[in-house]
Amino acid sequence: MSGAPEIRFSHVCKDFPRPDGAGKFRAVDDVNLDIARGDLVALLGKTGCGKSTMFNMIAGLGEPTEGEVRVRGRDPFREFDSFRGQIAIVFQNDRLLPWRTALGNVELGLEMLGRPPAERRDNARVWLARLGLAGHENDYPHALSGGMRQRVSIARAFATDAGILLCDEPFSALDEMTAQKLREEFSTLVRENGKTAVFITHSISEALHLGDRVIVLRRPAQIALDTRVSRDASQCERDAIRARIEAILAE
Numbered sequence: 001m002s003g004a005p006e007i008r009f010s011h012v013c014k015d016f017p018r019p020d021g022a023g024k025f026r027a028v029d030d031v032n033l034d035i036a037r038g039d040l041v042a043l044l045g046k047t048g049c050g051k052s053t054m055f056n057m058i059a060g061l062g063e064p065t066e067g068e069v070r071v072r073g074r075d076p077f078r079e080f081d082s083f084r085g086q087i088a089i090v091f092q093n094d095r096l097l098p099w100r101t102a103l104g105n106v107e108l109g110l111e112m113l114g115r116p117p118a119e120r121r122d123n124a125r126v127w128l129a130r131l132g133l134a135g136h137e138n139d140y141p142h143a144l145s146g147g148m149r150q151r152v153s154i155a156r157a158f159a160t161d162a163g164i165l166l167c168d169e170p171f172s173a174l175d176e177m178t179a180q181k182l183r184e185e186f187s188t189l190v191r192e193n194g195k196t197a198v199f200i201t202h203s204i205s206e207a208l209h210l211g212d213r214v215i216v217l218r219r220p221a222q223i224a225l226d227t228r229v230s231r232d233a234s235q236c237e238r239d240a241i242r243a244r245i246e247a248i249l250a251e
């Protein structure tokens with residue numbers, strides 16, 4: 001893809017104060033990273049390696065201690081409001097409002113963007129149907145399975161038409177069968193709709209299934225491997241990448 005990257009980290013460090021108040025520790029250490037428009041990037045690493053910290057900086061929920069994060073050339077933290085409607089987020093926990101139906105939850109993001117009622121209703125219906133939830137529009141979250149609730153939050157993310165999707169371990173609380181199915185549907189939707197997606201995971205299989213590009217982090221967050229995974233890579237090629245990743249994560 002040509003032009004400026006959608007997401008850029010330049011020498012990004014993030015320090016947190018230690019819980020005991022004795023100084024600080026480094027969660028992200030001098031990360032340089034460019035993510036091009038239309039890329040589906042899996043950010044992989046063990047728990048505690050700084051994935052969510054990086055994620056939060058892309059989403060504008062946290063600021064680097066040193067260096068710069070840029071999304072579409074702008075500072076996502078300082079210019080947070082200018083990203084309205086451009087970034088959609090899916091978390092591990094579906095974060096649905098329990099007092100709103102599936103439809104009402106998908107409409108929420110569109111309400112916040114000030115879209116007219118008829119348009120948001122139609123759009124929400126279309127996206128629920130694409131996620132296999134036609135007929136469940138009026139169900140409340142408590143009546144839906146974990147997988148279905150996560151489908152609603154994915155529908156909500158796509159319905160806003162944001163060009164950038166950020167997902168922080170969205171399938172890790174689901175059983176493997178459900179996760180596998182959603183993973184496939186998710187990556188197809190990302191590609192069909194030309195989204196740029198950053199998908200955080202601690203699962204090697206998930207990263208290899210999803211990513212056009214897999215970035216492996218070591219702790220504190222530093223890039224240990226950054227590799228493209230061709231969609232038609234052979235099993236043998238995938239096994240070789242997996243072995244390299246396993247070796248890094250075992251360090």
Ligand SMILES: Nc1ncnc2c1ncn2[C@@H]1O[C@H](COP(=O)(O)OP(=O)(O)O)[C@@H](O)[C@H]1O
Binds near residue numbers: 027046047049051052
């Ligand atoms: N707000 C915070 N204050 C202090 N420490 C934090 C904060 N957020 C994360 N950390 C610490 O930073 C490290 C990286 O955390 P995190 O980014 O959540 O890792 P991951 O998402 O890869 O599991 C961990 O040691 C975590 O305890």
Ligand SMILES: [Mg+2]
Binds near residue numbers: 051052053168
């Ligand atoms: Mg995390």
